Amino acid sequence: MNKQVRIYDTTLRDGTQGEGVSLSVDDKVKIARKLDELGVHYIEGGWPGSNPKDMNFFDKVKELDLQNSVITAFGSTRRSGIKASDDPNLNRLIQSGVKAAAIFGKTWDFHVTEALQTTLEENLQMIYDSILFLKEQGLEVIFDAEHFFDGYKNNEEYAIQAILKAQEAGADCITLCDTNGGSLPKEIEDIVKDVKEKVSTQVGIHCHNDGELAVANTLSAVRAGASHVQGTINGYGERCGNANLVSLLPNLQLKMGYSCIGSDPMQELVSISKFVHEIANQVPASNQPFVGNSAFAHKGGMHVSAVLKHPETYEHIKPEVLGNKRRVLVSELSGQSNLMFKAEEMGLTLDKNDPKVKEIIEKIKEMENLGYHYEAAEASFLLLVKKLLGEDITFFELDHFKILTDKESSDELTTEAVVKVKVNEEVVMTAAEGNGPVNALDHALRKALGEFYPVIHKMYLSDYKVRVLDEGEATASKVRVLIESSDGRNTWSTIGVSGNIIEASWHALVDSIRYHFMKQDEELEIIKKDTVKPPVGVNNH
Ligand SMILES: CC(=O)SCCNC(=O)CCNC(=O)[C@H](O)C(C)(C)COP(=O)(O)OP(=O)(O)OC[C@H]1O[C@@H](n2cnc3c(N)ncnc32)[C@H](O)[C@@H]1OP(=O)(O)O
Numbered sequence: 274m275n276k277q278v279r280i281y282d283t284t285l286r287d288g289t290q291g292e293g294v295s296l297s298v299d300d301k302v303k304i305a306r307k308l309d310e311l312g313v314h315y316i317e318g319g320w321p322g323s324n325p326k327d328m329n330f331f332d333k334v335k336e337l338d339l340q341n342s343v344i345t346a347f348g349s350t351r352r353s354g355i356k357a358s359d360d361p362n363l364n365r366l367i368q369s370g371v372k373a374a375a376i377f378g379k380t381w382d383f384h385v386t387e388a389l390q391t392t393l394e395e396n397l398q399m400i401y402d403s404i405l406f407l408k409e410q411g412l413e414v415i416f417d418a419e420h421f422f423d424g425y426k427n428n429e430e431y432a433i434q435a436i437l438k439a440q441e442a443g444a445d446c447i448t449l450c451d452t453n454g455g456s457l458p459k460e461i462e463d464i465v466k467d468v469k470e471k472v473s474t475q476v477g478i479h480c481h482n483d484g485e486l487a488v489a490n491t492l493s494a495v496r497a498g499a500s501h502v503q504g505t506i507n508g509y510g511e512r513c514g515n516a517n518l519v520s521l522l523p524n525l526q527l528k529m530g531y532s533c534i535g536s537d538p539m540q541e542l543v544s545i546s547k548f549v550h551e552i553a554n555q556v557p558a559s560n561q562p563f564v565g566n567s568a569f570a571h572k573g574g575m576h577v578s579a580v581l582k583h584p585e586t587y588e589h590i591k592p593e594v595l596g597n598k599r600r601v602l603v604s605e606l607s608g609q610s611n612l613m614f615k616a617e618e619m620g621l622t623l624d625k626n627d628p629k630v631k632e633i634i635e636k637i638k639e640m641e642n643l644g645y646h647y648e649a650a651e652a653s654f655l656l657l658v659k660k661l662l663g664e665d666i667t668f669f670e671l672d673h674f675k676i677l678t679d680k681e682s683s684d685e686l687t688t689e690a691v692v693k694v695k696v697n698e699e700v701v702m703t704a705a706e707g708n709g710p711v712n713a714l715d716h717a718l719r720k721a722l723g724e725f726y727p728v729i730h731k732m733y734l735s736d737y738k739v740r741v742l743d744e745g746e747a748t749a750s751k752v753r754v755l756i757e758s759s760d761g762r763n764t765w766s767t768i769g770v771s772g773n774i775i776e777a778s779w780h781a782l783v784d785s786i787r788y789h790f791m792k793q794d795e796e797l798e799i800i801k802k803d804t805v806k807p808p809v810g811v812n813n814h
Pocket residue numbers: 287290320322323324349350351352353377378379388389390419452511
């Protein structure tokens with residue numbers, strides 16, 4: 274049996290009801306294009322009766338040549354006491370030019386009397402009239418039965434009456450909504466089963482995540498017979514969000530065997546999740562299931578040892594099928610397996626039985642005890658390993674540096690750094706200004722080294738983070754400095770730890786520069802082997 278589930282994405286409507294999420298029309302169009310590539314069946318674009326931006330979206334999206342998705346507009350049943358044909362909201366749904374509309378209506382008696390402040394009978398009539406009106410205009414109509422599960426638990430007879438009204442009016446799909454997000458998977462499953470016995474129309478599910486069960490509840494509804502699934506990319510949505518489609522899709526398709534989207538688009542899940550986070554200006558959670566950076570990151574030595582033998586020992590699914598990848602972290606919790614994996618990844622030849630392996634692991638643990646955190650600074654980790662293996666990755670040595678910060682009466686704060694370094698037995702001293710001590714040091718060091726290694730000008734610092742390690746010591750605390758650097762193509766992270774923030778920054782800075790020189794050196798070797806001229810500015814020291 275080919276089990277099918279229709280995927281209904283509401284990132285552009287319910288997703289934008291999430292705090293901090295605001296999308297421009299262009300953002301919405303870009304996301305719609307991606308969702309179509311992903312192969313969702315419906316894209317709910319917004320509420321045309323709510324604001325001009327959403328109406329604008331429906332105009333713009335017509336220009337896209339969508340291949341897979343039907344654009345849907347959202348609205349509500351007519352206002353109480355007026356004709357459906359006179360309701361501005363319903364009319365805007367038609368004016369938006371969509372082929373499908375989703376309207377929500379009340380199915381919980383409490384909401385009818387308290388929120389709508391109308392009679393139970395009038396609400397049923399509102400549902401009926403609104404759906405009929407849209408059907409008469411030739412639209413496919415999805416009825417979102419708002420608060421259905423709470424309604425069913427409080428007044429089952431009325432909740433069922435409400436959805437039967439929607440069916441009678443010709444709704445194409447009745448979506449049962451756990452609007453307050455408080456239901457449990459077993460309740461959802463039992464209620465959906467009961468509904469499936471009572472209605473012949475397609476049943477859908479729309480769950481909120483207030484009990485952190487939106488995905489589980491949605492899967493329970495599907496088990497009970499729901500075949501239309503609503504959710505949002507990354508789970509954005511009102512309050513705690515909606516069912517996360519990024520988790521639902523692999524669960525439904527790869528674990529439960531439902532056909533939702535193709536297997537090729539499934540491999541784009543990581544990239545789509547990141548794309549939407551980026552456009553919505555949201556910071557992705559590293560531990561986001563399936564697609565997060567840490568979703569397949571193994572840290573404990575025991576885990577790494579087993580994963581290297583058989584990945585399925587600690588992985589519930591293959592990362593590649595979602596476009597993700599396996600990572601191994603190095604820390605004080607590492608064993609030799611972590612080191613061997615990293616060494617291979619970094620192109621180092623290391624024999625598992627070499628006594629150096631144990632020495633390196635011990636050194637890592639010792640350094641982490643001092644406050645180093647190598648999983649966040651892989652470039653420093655590589656330099657440490659190379660040094661312990663006896664490779665010369667020094668490039669230059671510090672003779673000394675001095676920093677002078679001057680606060681003038683004019684309130685101007687100036688910082689100067691003087692750096693004396695030794696390169697190939699030659700001593701060079703430079704001075705430079707900066708907007709702070711680290712910046713001044715960076716400038717002075719670049720001046721000093723630029724003469725010997727012009728490639729230094731190809732790199733720049735892209736991020737600088739400081740963390741106080743033992744807050745109890747107040748200004749005498751130890752600090753950890755993490756520096757991220759880039760050459761425009763690659764980025765790398767380095768670390769320094771000290772009781773003095775300038776010294777910690779110096780260590781991180783020096784590691785960053787050494788790593789860059791080392792990489793340029795390796796690149797030069799490769800280029801030389803390919804008998805191509807070295808890039809301009811690369812020194813063969
Ligand atoms: C469960 C969900 O997520 S539903 C979607 C919720 N999303 C949004 O609300 C975002 C978009 N909303 C909006 O832009 C505005 O709320 C609008 C334009 C739709 C309405 O704005 P206003 O007319 O100023 O009304 P307001 O938002 O204060 O109140 C909503 C009104 O709709 C009524 N209403 C609520 N649900 C329904 C319904 N299903 N059918 C008919 N009327 C409804 C309420 O009773 C209330 O009526 P009242 O003004 O007579 O008390």
